[in-house]
Structure formats: C-alpha cells, structure tokens
C-alpha cells in the first residue's frame with residue numbers, strides 16, 4: 001500500500017530533471033501523492049510542464065516567490081484544484097553568482113536582500129498563504145545546506161540566508177504546531193544541479209565529501225527524495241522544527 005494516497009502536495013523549485021525538487025516529486029508520486037508543481041517564469045515553464053506530464057494527475061501553476069500576488073493567486077488556484085492541502089515542498093534558492101565566490105565581506109546590500117528574499121523569506125511568504133488550506137494538518141519542508149552553520153568557502157551570502165531559513169523553520173514550526181502542521185528542513189550534501197553551477201569550485205567540494213564522509217560517497221537526489229517522502233508522511237509525525245542531514249554523514253566528521 002502507499003503511504004501518501006489521498007495526500008495533496010505542492011512541489012516548488014523544479015527547474016530541470018536534475019533538480020532536487022524533481023527527485024522529491026518522484027518519491028512522493030511513488031507513494032501515491034497528488035502533486036502540484038510551480039515554476040518561476042516562462043524560462044522554465046516548458047521544462048516543468050514536460051516533466052509534470054510524466055506524473056499522472058499532477059497540475060502545474062506559475063509562482064515567482066518574490067511576487068506576493070503570485071503567491072496569493074497560487075493559494076486561490078490550489079484551493080480550487082485540491083480543496084485541502086497536506087504538504088508543501090520548498091526547494092528554492094538564489095544568489096548572484098558574483099557573490100558566490102571570493103570574500104563574503106564584499107557582499108552588496110542588494111545582493112544580500114535578494115538572496116534572503118528568494119532563499120529565506122519565501123518559505124514564510126508561502127507558508128503564510130497556504131497553511132489555511134491545511135485543514136487536516138500538514139507537513140512543510142525546505143532545503144538547506146551546511147553553509148548555514150559553518151563558514152564554507154564560496155558559499156558566502158547563501159550561507160547567511162540558509163541560517164535565516166533554518167531559524168525560520170523553527171519559528172514556523174512553533175507557530176503552526178497548534179494546527180498539527182509540521183515544519184522541517186533537509187540539509188543535503190552537495191549535489192550537481194543548476195543551482196550548484198553557481199558555486200565556484202564545486203568539483204573540489206564533491207571530492208572532499210567522497211574522501212571524508214562516513215559513507216565515502218556524495219549525496220544523490222533520490223536519497224533526499226526518500227527523506228522528503230518520510231517527512232511528508234505520518235511516519236515522521238513526531239518531528240517538527242528539525243534539520244535532518246542527508247549528506248553521507250559529512251557534517252559529523254572534522
């Protein structure tokens with residue numbers, strides 16, 4: 001039997017078939033969830049629709065998370081299509097590539113604001129408008145990285161934004177627990193995706209994981225997908241406000 005049969009889940013942040021959000025969608029669909037995908041702009045619309053076509057019963061809606069009206073419209077459309085919402089997968093981040101190398105001390109005011117708006121505030125903006133649809137309880141999850149707690153080379157302003165995102169997870173969890181809505185994050189090891197392309201010298205980061213992580217291998221999208229599936233399911237019903245590492249154990253070694 002399938003653990004997510006009858007559950008309606010929105011998946012935000014599919015850009016292409018390497019996106020972590022896409023692997024999460026596969027794991028959720030395999031357990032019977034009904035999915036709604038969102039796309040940021042026309043730039044990715046075609047790709048997302050083509051991917052969504054391979055998942056029966058799924059729908060696709062536009063939503064640029066920097067635009068409040070987009071998120072308002074998303075809430076209206078989801079209510080029409082789904083009625084009740086059970087899960088939110090937030091797998092979205094952005095920073096200017098110029099600020100993902102060199103010294104963090106050079107971060108611009110505009111670059112700092114942009115990274116925090118898209119990568120951290122958007123979780124609260126989406127949760128704010130969609131939690132009222134979670135009338136049967138629910139699960140919200142986002143994606144974070146070790147750079148939130150350690151000063152990692154080149155991660156810079158994105159690390160600061162991820163720290164804000166992780167704190168946001170705890171505050172949202174505390175707010176929404178009374179409605180039986182859980183909020184958690186997955187801290188994934190480095191994975192070669194479109195977003196990773198923006199980070200300077202990503203290859204050496206992957207090599208370090210292969211050498212030092214307890215499992216001696218890098219993280220695969222599907223490993224994150226299956227943990228996300230667990231977080232969306234009742235199997236994780238006692239877990240909220242938490243950051244779960246799916247990183248071959250890298251963060252525990254010195």
Ligand code: 0WD
Nearest residue numbers: 015019020040064065091092093143145190191193194195
């Ligand atoms: O190593 C990695 N790849 C890790 C990624 C390790 C740990 C965490 N993460 C995080 C990322 O920071 C992000 O939060 O996982 C999440 C998903 O990232 P991804 O799957 O690695 O990257 P990608 O496939 O590029 O998906 C991120 C997407 C954007 O893609 P592009 O590359 O086109 O910017 O986030 C979406 C967009 O689809 N996105 C937006 N969606 C709505 N509104 C916006 C926006 N304004 N901006 C970006």
